[in-house]
Every structure is written in structure tokens, then in C-alpha cells.
Amino acid sequence: xxxxxxxxxxxxxxxxxxxxxxxxxxxxxxxxxxxxxxxxxxxxxxxxxxxxxxxxxxxxxxxxxxxxxxxxxxxxxxxxxxxxxxxxxxxxxxxxxxxxxxxxxxxxxxxxxxxxxxxxxxxxxxxxxxxxxxxxxxxxxxxxxxxxxxxxxxxxxxxxxxxxxxxxxxxxxxxxxxxxxxxxxxxxxxxxxxxxxxxxxxxxxxxxxxxxxxxxxxxxxxxxxxxxxx
Amino acid sequence: xxxxxxxxxxxxxxxxxxxxxxxxxxxxxxxxxxxxxxxxxxxxxxxxxxxxxxxxxxxxxxxxxxxxxxxxxxxxxxxxxxxxxxxxxxxxxxxxxxxxxxxxxxxxxxxxxxxxxxxxxxxxxxxxxxxxxxxxxxxxxxxxxxxxxxxxxxxxxxxxxxxxxxxxxxxxxxxxxxxxxxxxxxxxxxxxxxxxxxxxxxxxxxxxxxxxxxxxxxxxxxxxxxxxxx
Numbered sequence: 001x002x003x004x005x006x007x008x009x010x011x012x013x014x015x016x017x018x019x020x021x022x023x024x025x026x027x028x029x030x031x032x033x034x035x036x037x038x039x040x041x042x043x044x045x046x047x048x049x050x051x052x053x054x055x056x057x058x059x060x061x062x063x064x065x066x067x068x069x070x071x072x073x074x075x076x077x078x079x080x081x082x083x084x085x086x087x088x089x090x091x092x093x094x095x096x097x098x099x100x101x102x103x104x105x106x107x108x109x110x111x112x113x114x115x116x117x118x119x120x121x122x123x124x125x126x127x128x129x130x131x132x133x134x135x136x137x138x139x140x141x142x143x144x145x146x147x148x149x150x151x152x153x154x155x156x157x158x159x160x161x162x163x164x165x166x167x168x169x170x171x172x173x174x175x176x177x178x179x180x181x182x183x184x185x186x187x188x189x190x191x192x193x194x195x196x197x198x199x200x201x202x203x204x205x206x207x208x209x210x211x212x213x214x215x216x217x218x219x220x221x222x223x224x225x226x227x228x229x230x
Numbered sequence: 231x232x233x234x235x236x237x238x239x240x241x242x243x244x245x246x247x248x249x250x251x252x253x254x255x256x257x258x259x260x261x262x263x264x265x266x267x268x269x270x271x272x273x274x275x276x277x278x279x280x281x282x283x284x285x286x287x288x289x290x291x292x293x294x295x296x297x298x299x300x301x302x303x304x305x306x307x308x309x310x311x312x313x314x315x316x317x318x319x320x321x322x323x324x325x326x327x328x329x330x331x332x333x334x335x336x337x338x339x340x341x342x343x344x345x346x347x348x349x350x351x352x353x354x355x356x357x358x359x360x361x362x363x364x365x366x367x368x369x370x371x372x373x374x375x376x377x378x379x380x381x382x383x384x385x386x387x388x389x390x391x392x393x394x395x396x397x398x399x400x401x402x403x404x405x406x407x408x409x410x411x412x413x414x415x416x417x418x419x420x421x422x423x424x425x426x427x428x429x430x431x432x433x434x435x436x437x438x439x440x441x442x443x444x445x446x447x448x449x450x451x452x453x454x455x456x457x458x459x460x
Contacts (some may be wrong), residue, residue, distance in 0.1 A: 027291055065392055066349055072338075080338040082345040084314075089338030108302075108310040108319030115312040148378045162295055 019063065019074040021055075022226045025122065025191035027070040029083040029183050030226055033090055035218035036178070041074075045226050053140040067127045075223035078133055083187075084114055093206045095170045099180045113174035120159035121188035122150035129195045156197060159188070164203035171209075179215075186213050247303040249293065250275045251285075252456045255352065255421035257300040259313040259413050260284035261455055263320055263447035266327055266408070273302075275456050283370040313417075314344055317410045329410045336405045343404035347414035350389035355384035355421040363425060383427060389418070390429055401439075408446075416443050 018034075020027045034040050047053045048069055056067050062082040064071045072080045072089065080086050091100045103105035132149025135141040163173065163185055174181035189199065191211055199207050213219050248264075251258045264270050278284045278299055286297050294301045294311040297417045302319065310316050330338035360380025380423040393415055395402065404411035418453045419429065419440055429437050443449050 049306035063410060066346060074335065078339070079341050082342045085338050085341035085345060088341045089334050092334035092337050103323035104319050105304065105308060107322050108315050109308070112310050112312045112319050115315060116296060143381070145375065145378050145381070148375050151373070151375070 014042060015075055016043045016114050017208050018043050018045050019069055019071040020226055021048055021050045021069055024050060025187040026068065026083055028190055028222045029187045030070045030086050031222050032183050033087045035221065035225060036097055036099060037090060037094065039090060040225060056140065056220055083214045101175060110174045110179045110181050114184045117173065117181060117188055119183035120162060120190060121156050122184055124156035124159065125191040125195060125197060127189055128153040128156060128177050133195060153197060156192065157200065160199055160203055160206060163205035167205040167209045182213060186219060234319045242346060244272060244305055246305060248273050248275050249276055249278050249299055249301040250340060250456055251266050251280045251299055252453050254280060254299050255417040256298065256313055258420055258452045259417045260300045260316050262413050262448045263317045263329055265451065265455060266329060267320060267324065269320060270444065270455060283368055286370065305307040331405060340404045340409045341409050342412035344414045347403065347418055350392060351386050351418035352414055352421060354389065355418055355425060358383040358386060359425045362434055366440055386422065386427060390433055393432035397435040397439045413442060
């Protein structure tokens with residue numbers, strides 16, 4: 001008994017917890033990063049049911065004031081919310097592949113394009129879902145502003161056109177390699193698909209890039225991986 | 231003449247350009263970071279007049295698709311938008327003081343709290359300004375959603391109460407030292423002051439922290455520094 005406890009403590013020492021929801025586009029960003037960095041085995045997943053509003057309960061709000069997923073809990077209890085912050089943490093933990101940039105210039109560009117992907121695509125799709133559609137339902141969506149939601153839907157489509165244009169000139173969203181910025185655009189398109197907001201038909205570069213991204217194991221297995229014991 | 235040109239080229243080699251507006255709360259974040267890191271002399275400032283909508287012209291949108299200030303242009307022409315990205319770039323350029331964290335845990339916490347300061351205070355104040363007040367005037371504010379603006383004003387006040395509570399327990403917003411996250415909250419309170427949204431009277435910890443922050447030369451001189459030749 002004592003030996004088992006000791007072993008559990010040893011195994012748990014470096015173990016992290018990800019508060020997660022398997023179909024959530026934001027949690028997918030962290031799962032993709034974990035897979036890219038081969039860190040899956042260091043994380044246990046705890047489901048927080050968005051459809052039941054479990055992310056808005058006092059217990060969860062104590063973990064993340066903003067009431068959003070994902071949240072990474074370190075072995076020492078430190079709580080890190082926000083995808084960019086979690087990815088930065090994971091990336092600084094170990095080496096290749098580097099998702100947040102190896103040089104100052106790369107780091108600047110990757111952080112910029114990640115934020116731009118949020119501002120111009122992912123976050124607008126999220127606002128459209130929560131305000132311009134029934135969202136998570138009347139029990140969870142206590143306030144909706146449909147006009148704002150539709151406005152953000154249009155912004156997201158403009159964002160798709162921006163990234164399409166960008167990807168006619170370069171193979172990845174920022175710098176010369178796959179990065180956190182690609183993951184943010186992927187999450188935007190995952191969310192857009194969930195709310196039936198298709199990529200415009202003439203956005204060939206964006207569609208071709210997305211097909212390449214979906215072929216990456218980290219992206220293809222993003223939901224299955226949350227169900228597999230590490 | 232040739233000698234002067236050569237000298238100018240030499241001086242310009244490592245010179246960066248900040249697209250800036252002296253009273254803008256977002257550009258202030260980068261000016262404060264520059265002052266903290268003693269990098270002021272490496273940057274020339276170019277004014278982009280927000281009240282005239284110069285940040286929405288095609289020429290500026292070509293520099294930053296999102297049409298926001300600040301933007302940092304490197305000597306090689308690379309354009310970096312978004313305050314977090316610019317601060318990350320500047321911080322990785324040189325050493326102390328480190329504004330984005332020295333360890334993985336610090337980096338994670340600082341990025342999280344910076345984003346939280348944006349989500350829960352600075353960005354809501356900005357949305358309130360642009361949607362719940364006349365903002366930059368009818369020539370620039372082509373669409374307004376006053377209900378959303380007022381909603382965000384209330385969110386910002388809740389954000390102040392969140393940071394007040396946090397600052398009863400710790401001297402800085404993230405980790406144990408002054409960081410990018412403090413700068414983001416400072417910018418939120420600068421913007422709140424501009425739109426006459428005061429800190430609630432009972433938020434003693436937030437008010438005391440803000441008084442300490444305003445006494446820092448980087449914060450006190452944030453407007454004057456943009457007018458001084460490097």
C-alpha cells in the first residue's frame with residue numbers, strides 16, 4: 001500500500017492536468033501542441049462539460065476567472081489559462097519542435113500572427129457562436145447580442161480571406177515553419193466548421209493549407225487523443 | 231555629403247520605427263516597455279493620428295491588417311504588430327529587466343495575466359470607448375453597438391475588482407516582479423481614466439498599486455518620451 005502510494009506520488013510529480021473539452025476548439029489548440037511536442041504522456045485530461053456550463057461554476061471560475069477552457073494545472077498546483085500562455089509554457093519546457101519561435105524575430109512574428117488569428121478569425125467565430133446562434137443553449141448563454149454576433153461572423157469571413165491571401169505567398173502562417181500561429185488558424189477553421197461557416201470557395205490557398213494541416217497526426221488525432229490514457 | 235549618408239546608414243542599421251500615438255493606451259504599453267528596458271534610443275517614433283483615422287487608411291492597413299496601433303518596424307522592414315508580440319520581441323533582444331519571464335512557469339503566468347488584463351480590463355474599456363461613447367467621432371466610428379459597449383464597460387469594472395482582489399495578496403500582477411502583465415493593467419487604467427471610468431472607491435489595493443506604478447519613470451514619462459528625440 002505504502003509502496004503503491006510512493007509510486008503514485010513519483011509518477012504524479014511531473015504530471016500536469018489539462019481542463020479540457022474534447023470538441024472545444026480552444027482546448028484543441030493545446031492538445032495539438034502537446035502532440036507536436038510529444039508531451040501527451042505528461043498530461044491527464046479532466047473534462048469540463050461546456051454544454052452543461054461547467055466552465056461557469058464557482059469551482060471552475062476559481063481556477064480561471066475568465067471561465068474559459070483550457071486551463072493547465074502544473075504538478076505544484078500552478079494554474080495557467082489562455083492558449084498562448086499554455087503553449088509558451090510547454091514550449092519553454094523542452095526543445096524541438098519549437099512552436100513559439102527560436103529567434104527574437106520569429107518569436108515576435110509568431111506571437112503577432114497567433115494574436116491576429118484570434119482577433120480576426122477564431123474569436124469572431126466564437127462570438128458568432130455565442131451571440132449569433134443558440135450557442136451552448138439558454139441555460140448557459142445568459143446574455144446574447146445577435147447583431148454583434150452576426151457582425152463578428154462577417155469579420156471571420158474577412159479573416160479567412162486575409163489568411164488565404166497570406167498563404168498564397170508562404171507555406172505557414174508565421175515564419176518558415178509550423179508554429180503556434182498555424183494552430184490558432186486551425187482552431188479557427190475547426191470552430192468555423194462546427195458553426196457551419198465554410199471557407200469561401202475561391203480561397204484555394206487557405207483550403208489547400210488546411211488540408212495539409214488536417215493531415216498532420218497532431219490535428220487528425222486531436223479528439224481521439226483526449227480519450228486515450230497516457 | 232557621402233560621409234553623412236554613410237553615417238546615417240550606420241546609425242539607421244539597428245534603428246527601429248514605432249508607429250505610435252502619444253495618448254493611445256496600447257502604444258503606451260510599448261513605450262513603457264522600451265523605457266523599462268532602456269531601449270528608447272533605438273527607436274524613432276512615427277505618429278499615426280487616431281482622431282483622423284490614419285490607422286484605417288489603406289497605407290496603414292498594409293502594415294497591420296487589424297488597423298491598430300502600435301506597430302514596430304525592424305531595421306530590415308519586418309513589421310510586428312500586437313503589444314504582446316512587440317514586448318516579447320524587445321524582451322528577447324536583450325537582458326534585464328526581463329518583462330516576459332525568466333522561467334517557463336513565469337513565462338506562462340505572465341502571458342496568462344497579460345491576456346487576462348486585456349480580456350477583462352483593457353479591451354473592454356476600448357470597446358466601451360468605441361461603442362458606448364462617441365469614440366473617435368463619426369468619421370472614424372463607422373459602426374457602433376452601444377449595448378455591447380455598455381456591457382463591456384460593466385465587464386471592465388468587474389475586471390478592476392478582480393485585479394483589486396489579486397493585488398491584496400501580491401505586489402505585482404504576475405509572478406514576483408514587475409512584468410508585461412503589470413503594463414497591460416496600467417494601460418487598462420490609463421484608458422479607463424481617458425473614458426472617465428474611475429477605479430471603484432473601495433478598490434484600495436488596486437489604487438495603491440496604481441499609485442506605485444505611476445511613480446515609475448517609465449509610466450510617468452510615457453507621453454513626454456514620445457516627443458523627445460532619441
